[in-house]
Amino acid sequence: MVRSQGGDGAAYGELLRRLNGHLRAYYLRRLGTPADAEDLLQETLIAMHARRATYDPSRPFTAWVHAIARHKLIDHYRRSRRRAEQPLDDADVLFSSQASGAAEAQLDVERLLGQLPERTRRLIRAVKIEGLSTAEAAARHGMSESAVKVSVHRGLKSLGTRVGEEEA
Amino acid sequence: MKTDDLIAALSADLAPVPRRAVGRTLAIGLAAGVTISGALMLMWLGLRPDLMPAMATGMFWMKLAYALSIAALGFVLVDRLARPDDDGGAWRWLIFAPLAVMIAMGLYRYFSAPETARMALVMGDSWRVCARNILLLAAPALVGAFWSLRALAPTRLALAGAAAGTLAGAAGTFVYAFHCTESAAPFVAVWYTLGIGAVSLLGALLGRLLLRW
Numbered sequence: 413m414v415r416s417q418g419g420d421g422a423a424y425g426e427l428l429r430r431l432n433g434h435l436r437a438y439y440l441r442r443l444g445t446p447a448d449a450e451d452l453l454q455e456t457l458i459a460m461h462a463r464r465a466t467y468d469p470s471r472p473f474t475a476w477v478h479a480i481a482r483h484k485l486i487d488h489y490r491r492s493r494r495r496a497e498q499p500l501d502d503a504d505v506l507f508s509s510q511a512s513g514a515a516e517a518q519l520d521v522e523r524l525l526g527q528l529p530e531r532t533r534r535l536i537r538a539v540k541i542e543g544l545s546t547a548e549a550a551a552r553h554g555m556s557e558s559a560v561k562v563s564v565h566r567g568l569k570s571l572g573t574r575v576g577e578e579e580a
Numbered sequence: 581m582k583t584d585d586l587i588a589a590l591s592a593d594l595a596p597v598p599r600r601a602v603g604r605t606l607a608i609g610l611a612a613g614v615t616i617s618g619a620l621m622l623m624w625l626g627l628r629p630d631l632m633p634a635m636a637t638g639m640f641w642m643k644l645a646y647a648l649s650i651a652a653l654g655f656v657l658v659d660r661l662a663r664p665d666d667d668g669g670a671w672r673w674l675i676f677a678p679l680a681v682m683i684a685m686g687l688y689r690y691f692s693a694p695e696t697a698r699m700a701l702v703m704g705d706s707w708r709v710c711a712r713n714i715l716l717l718a719a720p721a722l723v724g725a726f727w728s729l730r731a732l733a734p735t736r737l738a739l740a741g742a743a744a745g746t747l748a749g750a751a752g753t754f755v756y757a758f759h760c761t762e763s764a765a766p767f768v769a770v771w772y773t774l775g776i777g778a779v780s781l782l783g784a785l786l787g788r789l790l791l792r793w
Contacts, residue, residue, distance in 0.1 A: 416594065417596065417597040418596050418597075419594055419595060419596030419597075420594070421591045421592060421593065421594035422591070424590075424591040424594050425587055425588065425590075425591030428587040428590060428591060429584075429587055432583060432587065450583065453583060454583055454586055457583070457586060457587065457590065458586070458590070459733070459793065461590045463664075463731075463732060463733040463793075464597060465597045465598075465601035465602060465605070465732070466601075466602055466662060466663045466664060466732050466733040467663075468663060468666075471665065471666075472665075475665040476663070476664060476665045478665070479664035479665035479733075479735055480664050480733065480735075482735075483664060483733075483735045483793075487792065487793075
């Protein structure tokens, strides 16, 4: 978002595509009708776009998105003359609930994986994410099983260190 | 329209966001409003005839300081409430600080005066019109502040409206202080405050209706 505010259209498009899934899940879970959810999703993206100047880079981006998403949801309830029955203080729901939580975790994993060497990254993805056996992964990449194991192990360890650094 | 196309359309030709864009938007709306307020005051009420000698008195500057300090705090508060994820924080309470000071000064002045003179300190010569004039002079500033807020993203509409009202009320008071000849702290503490409070209330009511997005 910070790069988007600098006028980087590519980074902005990427950001919106990532948010897309979160927001769709968020609205789907609350509205039930996919068409409504899609409408609200588009409305939210447009509102975010029109009001992107109100994002303060020193604050968490997720909180900003969530505030807008919730505002649009409440506005939708108001317009459809239904009462907004969920508690209004579920500030973390958008990014911590199961469906979108998994999606968010995936974003983090992808980002972290991006910091690893190409080969290690492919191996980890094959074994840990796609669920291939070590043997299958070894065959696919033309490596010995033990080399795969070592590479995956080192990669994960390195990821662990990076996560630790980010959280510290 | 498919969402992917929408995203492509939104991210094409993305204009950079200027630094302090929220404050800028707010300043533009407010400046336009205050300019109109000032013109209105000059044409309708006129400057106080004794402006020059009055500028040598402390109370003239005290009135301006009262208006300006509320306006400054109000500006920060509106700037924060214009963001969807901000509830204004401590600024919601800090904005009452100038009022507390003014009330303290008013009380001191009131009780240090002889009993027979006290009523005149509160009522002055213009208590009937003071709050009303402030409300009228604040109206253009309120329009300006709302115009700005409509381009921003407040999610607490009544609160944002009230803050914008307080800001506009203080701006109107600032303008009015160049006309008003009252110079007693008790008068200012009561009638100026009532005028600003009326604009805040108006802002809160209108905010719920006009600040939706």
